[in-house]
Amino acid sequence: MTLKTVVTGYPRGATRWAYRALKSAGCDVGFCSVFTEQSNSQYTYKAVAEATHEVEVSWFAAPFHDHPALQDVRIVRLERNPIAVASSLLWLGVFKSAHSGYMKEWRRFLARYAPALDGEFRGKACQSALHLVCEWAENILQLSTYSESCVKVEDGTSALLEACGVLGYSSTHVDTPPCNVSGCRQISYHGISAFSINDRFMSVVKDRGYVERGWNKPETAPSCGIT
Secondary structure, eight states: OOOOOEEOOOTSSHHHHHHHHHHHOOOOEEEEEOOOOOHHHHHHHHHHTTSSEEEEEEGGGGGGOGGGGGGTTTEEEOOOOOHHHHHHHHOOOOOOSOOOHHHOOOOOOOHHOOOOGGGTTTOOHHHHHHHHHIIIIIIOOOOTGGGGGGGHHHHHHHHHHHTTTTOOOOOOOOOOOOOOOOOOOOTTTGHHHHHTTTHHHHHHHHHHHTTTTTTOOOOOTOOOOOO
């Protein structure tokens, strides 16, 4: 099977929602079937060559978006409100000392590309989450550099499918923006103002257009899910 599209984004940035939306639209799509926590540059050649779906959805793909094996593959970068991503990472416990074995794999993968997680921010769960969002936006996904390939998950299913080049789909479900059904408590902007990472984080928020009216609404509707 020839891989045609890779959808990637932040960890806890709506990739599972994207997979479900593409699946519902009838796409041949896999979830973390090519890119996983074990991915590396050398492995990517083989994984892409042996892809079993036309579309791959995986946040693990983000560090490899410019890999030579993907030169003919459409890359779609999912954006989600940065404060929502950081809140979800904090809630999940990715940066806490006591976490599951799978979270250890997540953290090991993330620290490979954001080494300050094991340095300046080690033992600082909230600041680690904020730092990870900054690193992923600026240096991994490179959202500002590749803005033409970005799609905000808050714009809903239609925006995602259009970015993926999916045309003529039929959908019986309500096309509503994705939301945070985990109910995790949102980090407040006031609460992070004293952190050294605050200015950089707020720069990402503003750069990606999340200070406009409506972007900071609580994600509480129960009709869809983000993981």
